[in-house]
Amino acid sequence: MDFGLTDDQRDIKRTARELLGERSRPERVRELAETGRTDEALWRELSDLGWPGIAVAEEHGGLGLGCLELTILCEELGRALAAVPFLPTTMAAGLIELAGSPRQRERWLPGFARGELTGALAAAEDGGAELVIGGADADVIVLVYEDRTARALTPAECELVPIASIDPTRSAARVSASLDAGEELADDVAGGVDRALVAISSELVGVCDRALELTLAYVKERRQFGVPVGSFQAVSHRCAQMLLDTEKARANTAFAAWAADADPERLAEAAAMAKAAASDAGREVTASAIQAHGGIGFTWEADVHWLYKRAQLDAALLGSAPRQRARVATILTERAARLAVPQLQ
Amino acid sequence: MDLTFSEQETSFRDELRDWLAENPPVPRPVEGGDDAQLAWRRDWQRRLYEGGWAAPHWPVEYGGRGATPTESAIYFEEIGRARVPMAANILGLLLGGPTLMAWGTPEQKERYLEPILSAEEIWCQGFSEPDAGSDLASLKTRAVKRGEEWVVSGQKVWTSAAQHAKWCMLVARTDVDAEKHKGLTYFLMDMEQDAVQVRPLRQITGEAEFNELFIEEATIPDANVVGGAGNGWKVALTTLMNERAGLGFALQIRLRQLLDDLIAIAAERGLMADPLHADSLAELHVRCESIRLLAWKGLTDVERYGQPGPEGSLVKWLWSETNQRLTQLAVDIVGPEAMTGGTSWSYELLRARGNTIEGGTTEVLKNIVAERVLGLPRLKAAA
Numbered sequence: 150m151d152f153g154l155t156d157d158q159r160d161i162k163r164t165a166r167e168l169l170g171e172r173s174r175p176e177r178v179r180e181l182a183e184t185g186r187t188d189e190a191l192w193r194e195l196s197d198l199g200w201p202g203i204a205v206a207e208e209h210g211g212l213g214l215g216c217l218e219l220t221i222l223c224e225e226l227g228r229a230l231a232a233v234p235f236l237p238t239t240m241a242a243g244l245i246e247l248a249g250s251p252r253q254r255e256r257w258l259p260g261f262a263r264g265e266l267t268g269a270l271a272a273a274e275d276g277g278a279e280l281v282i283g284g285a286d287a288d289v290i291v292l293v294y295e296d297r298t299a300r301a302l303t304p305a306e307c308e309l310v311p312i313a314s315i316d317p318t319r320s321a322a323r324v325s326a327s328l329d330a331g332e333e334l335a336d337d338v339a340g341g342v343d344r345a346l347v348a349i350s351s352e353l354v355g356v357c358d359r360a361l362e363l364t365l366a367y368v369k370e371r372r373q374f375g376v377p378v379g380s381f382q383a384v385s386h387r388c389a390q391m392l393l394d395t396e397k398a399r400a401n402t403a404f405a406a407w408a409a410d411a412d413p414e415r416l417a418e419a420a421a422m423a424k425a426a427a428s429d430a431g432r433e434v435t436a437s438a439i440q441a442h443g444g445i446g447f448t449w450e451a452d453v454h455w456l457y458k459r460a461q462l463d464a465a466l467l468g469s470a471p472r473q474r475a476r477v478a479t480i481l482t483e484r485a486a487r488l489a490v491p492q493l494q
Numbered sequence: 495m496d497l498t499f500s501e502q503e504t505s506f507r508d509e510l511r512d513w514l515a516e517n518p519p520v521p522r523p524v525e526g527g528d529d530a531q532l533a534w535r536r537d538w539q540r541r542l543y544e545g546g547w548a549a550p551h552w553p554v555e556y557g558g559r560g561a562t563p564t565e566s567a568i569y570f571e572e573i574g575r576a577r578v579p580m581a582a583n584i585l586g587l588l589l590g591g592p593t594l595m596a597w598g599t600p601e602q603k604e605r606y607l608e609p610i611l612s613a614e615e616i617w618c619q620g621f622s623e624p625d626a627g628s629d630l631a632s633l634k635t636r637a638v639k640r641g642e643e644w645v646v647s648g649q650k651v652w653t654s655a656a657q658h659a660k661w662c663m664l665v666a667r668t669d670v671d672a673e674k675h676k677g678l679t680y681f682l683m684d685m686e687q688d689a690v691q692v693r694p695l696r697q698i699t700g701e702a703e704f705n706e707l708f709i710e711e712a713t714i715p716d717a718n719v720v721g722g723a724g725n726g727w728k729v730a731l732t733t734l735m736n737e738r739a740g741l742g743f744a745l746q747i748r749l750r751q752l753l754d755d756l757i758a759i760a761a762e763r764g765l766m767a768d769p770l771h772a773d774s775l776a777e778l779h780v781r782c783e784s785i786r787l788l789a790w791k792g793l794t795d796v797e798r799y800g801q802p803g804p805e806g807s808l809v810k811w812l813w814s815e816t817n818q819r820l821t822q823l824a825v826d827i828v829g830p831e832a833m834t835g836g837t838s839w840s841y842e843l844l845r846a847r848g849n850t851i852e853g854g855t856t857e858v859l860k861n862i863v864a865e866r867v868l869g870l871p872r873l874k875a876a877a
Contacts, residue, residue: 150503150564151496152791153798217495365868380871382857385864392863393808400787400805401780407495422780477779478772485754485761 152403154221162221168194169229175452181232182317182455187286188232196264201238205246209258216344216409219243220351220402227355227463230455232318234267236352237283241268241291243348244299244341248334253301257289269322270345272467273300277307277325282462284322285311291334292326293467299338302331316458343420344409346467350402350420350427353463357395357430360438360456364388367442378443387441391434398423398430418480425473431460497790499568506565507572513545514576522579528702532658535582539613542581548611549587556595556603557611563797567743567790574747585655586610586617590663592736597680597721597729606661606682618659620650620683620707621730628858630665631675631727635709637666639723644668644681644714646689650707652852656692657705659685663733664714665726678726682718689713699844700835737853742809746785749817752842753782756820760827774823781816785809804867811859814849821846 154162172191181188195201204219205211212218219239226235242261245253260266266288271278273292284290290307293299307326314321365388368379378384405419435457439446446453464470499507519538523530542548551566552558561569581587591610594602609615626633635648646666656662662683669677683690689712694702721729757766757775765771792805821843825832832839850856864870 150499150790150794151798152794153495155495361868365870369870376874377871379864380873382861382864382873385868385870385873386857386860388868388870389860389863392804392868393812396788396804396808397781397784397812400784400791403495403791404497404783404787407497411497422783425776425780426784471773474773474776474780475769477776478766481757481775481779482761482766482772485757485766 152400158218158221161218162225165222165225166228169225169231173226173229173231175230178230178232178318178455179452185313185317186232187234187318187320191231192233192235192264192267195233195235199262201235201242201264202262204239205242205258205262209246209254210262211258212262215406216347217403217406219348220406223348223351224355224358227352227459228359230318230356230359230459234269234283234286234319236348237269237281237287237319238264238267240270240345240348241287241289241301243344244270244291244293244338245289245301245334247341247344248299248336248338249301250335253332253334257301260288270467271324276328276330277323279323280312280314280462280465281322281324282314282316282319282466284309284324285320287322290324292324293338293342297337297339297342299334299341300326300331301334302326306331314462316455316462318455318459319462321462340413340416342467343405343416346420346424346473347402347405347409349463349466350398350405350423353427353431353460354395354399354402356456356460356463357391357398357427357434360435360453360460361388361391361395363453363456364391364438364441371443384441387437391437394430394434398427401426418477421473421476421480424468425470425477428464428470428473431464435460499564503562503564503568506561507568510547510569510572513547514572514578517541517545519578528657532582535579536613538579539581539583543612548581548613549591552591552607552611553595556591556607563793567793570743571747574744574751577751582613582658583610583616585619585663586615586661589619589733589736590617590661593663593680593729593733594720596732597725599717601717602682602720609660615660616655616658617661617663618653618656618685619733620653620656620662620664621733622652623649624651628855630730631678633665633667633678635664635666636670637668637679637681637714639668639716642716644679644716644719646681646683646709646712646714648709650709651695651704653692653705653707654703656685656707657694661685662690662707663720665730668723668726672724675727676724678730679723680720680726680729681714682720683709683712683714684718687712697845698847699841742789742813745813746782746789746809749785749813749820750782752817752820752824753778756824756827763827765827771823771827778816778820778823781812781819785813785816788812804863807859807863807867810854811856811863814846814856817842817849818846 199212202211203214207213238261245257268289269281269283269287270291271281273294290302291299307324307330310323312321312323368384369377371378401423405423408415408419438453442451442453445451523534550559550561550569554560623633637644637646662685664681664683665678667677668679689710691708693706695704695706696702760766760771788805789809824839828839831837865872
């Protein structure tokens with residue numbers, strides 16, 4: 150049993166951390182967020198490096214790596230709050246790769262893998278979705294329905310209204326479409342949706358990690374009553390809780406990513422657990438970051454609010470923590486039916 | 495990343511499972527009180543010993559199997575899963591033996607290790623005192639050298655198994671002028687002397703798991719000093735580090751079993767259809783799996799990189815709070831039976847209150863995480 154990364158995976162992580170540390174600095178993210186633009190130069194650069202196709206099969210122009218490698222990039226992009234449509238594009242690509250027909254895969258995947266096409270993925274209600282992350286610029290929007298079917302739509306095949314979400318580091322749109330618009334994906338989408346949940350969870354882990362890092366730096370520096378505020382247990386114990394929440398989310402996400410690649414039968418439960426843990430952690434940890442920053446944390450000038458906003462959208466995306474726990478409960482109920490009821494003493 | 499067991503680990507697990515299936519313990523005695531329970535646990539450890547399964551984590555030369563940390567964790571998981579009795583000399587197996595292996599003289603190893611394994615002699619741990627709990631190094635029990643022996647006086651508390659123990663891992667102050675951590679010495683004290691009085695401490699469960707020790711001029715031969723006079727803090731840290739290592743896996747499985755039992759009851763009563771109960775149970779499941787994953791991650795990181803990650807400190811904290819949540823939820827799901835004296839759920843509810851206190855309070859664990867993992871400035875405490 151080994152939770153460690155391979156040398157190649159560590160290289161991916163290190164390269165991503167270094168590149169994004171250069172390109173997606175806080176002042177750059179702020180500039181883009183305040184002007185409501187995505188980082189087109191960074192997206193081109195990442196596309197040249199093959200990032201959008203990291204988990205797309207080689208026959209479709211991708212790098213053919215696994216869910217684990219994908220989550221490494223999602224985590225780093227989340228840490229850096231990169232203003233690129235990586236998460237929505239890779240979620241859409243993953244779903245089409247798993248559930249699309251050969252023709253559908255051929256139609257979309259090479260473009261996604263090269264970053265020439267961007268995608269978006271959302272749960273549909275009544276044929277539309279109120280908040281589609283990345284939707285305003287997407288070339289393909291995949292809507293997932295309750296019955297585990299999905300439809301791929303081009304902007305021409307639906308009504309798409311750009312909206313300003315609270316997270317301006319990514320575009321968003323309201324999408325409505327008739328139930329027969331675009332084309333239906335050929336197969337069951339459950340596995341693809343679960344992989345998307347793992348990707349979102351890993352982005353949330355990155356957001357939490359960064360929120361804790363910023364908070365620790367602040368509470369070690371900020372002095373009141375003659376000492377760093379981080380020496381007060383009311384503050385330091387909050388930071389310890391932030392670490393616990395983050396590590397819980399990280400462990401569950403790692404397990405789910407591993408299951409996606411190596412033990413798909415366990416993916417449904419693992420993905421639901423990861424998304425539940427990561428959604429809760431994302432909300433709690435970024436809220437704690439604002440609180441631990443005190444008054445400055447509530448100002449526009451501090452950077453923690455961008456993390457809080459990203460976490461809010463990711464936590465809700467494809468089902469928030471209670472939705473995921475409801476799925477887990479269904480699995481537990483089925484399992485309990487196979488167990489004997491213990492005798493009370 | 496590979497979250498499966500190797501062939502060697504799988505065959506270790508299968509061999510143990512087969513042995514446990516072929517050697518079931520006799521049922522727990524319902525009469526005879528504490529002595530009967532002890533005899534039952536002693537008999538069980540004896541069978542483990544004869545089967546070569548009392549302490550697989552010990553090196554082969556001392557009667558163990560030289561199990562890797564992963565195999566050792568598998569052992570505690572399987573022992574927990576089989577719902578067998580707790581070995582009578584669990585403190586000797588987990589704490590005393592490994593401490594002696596690290597610090598003991600060849601004579602001490604020769605004399606003490608075998609009777610630990612066979613449960614012929616039971617061990618207890620005399621660390622905490624009424625005024626030295628979380629702040630252990632401030633302990634006041636005094637030992638003074640007189641000829642070839644030491645004379646000890648003081649008081650210890652929370653001493654599990656003291657009523658049955660032959661040997662006590664005792665930390666006492668031997669140099670009052672030295673700095674607080676430097677004036678301590680680690681002893682093996684013979685409990686069978688009149689100068690040591692054991693008084694049971696009745697807990698909120700009504701049972702007496704722990705004891706107070708009143709020590710008045712007890713004598714300890716100089717040969718029973720472990721790790722040298724004045725080195726007691728370092729030796730004690732070895733004991734404390736072993737405290738969290740093995741048992742965590744057994745506790746984690748115990749939590750899993752309680753949760754499975756509770757889910758089964760909820761399902762049978764139709765309560766899984768209640769979204770609030772379903773949500774609470776699913777959250778407990780996520781926590782329970784998180785504990786398992788974090789425990790394994792912490793262990794394998796040590797195995798692979800020789801360095802523990804932050805997980806070790808987090809696992810005990812998360813486990814204790816989760817067990818409290820679980821047993822509290824059980825009151826809602828099981829109903830009045832869980833509040834009726836003598837039932838297992840009422841016992842679990844009350845016993846769980848101790849979880850966030852014993853073996854490092856949650857507050858102290860948070861301090862450890864804040865200072866050692868997150869590098870936050872140390873809390874300024876009175877000297």
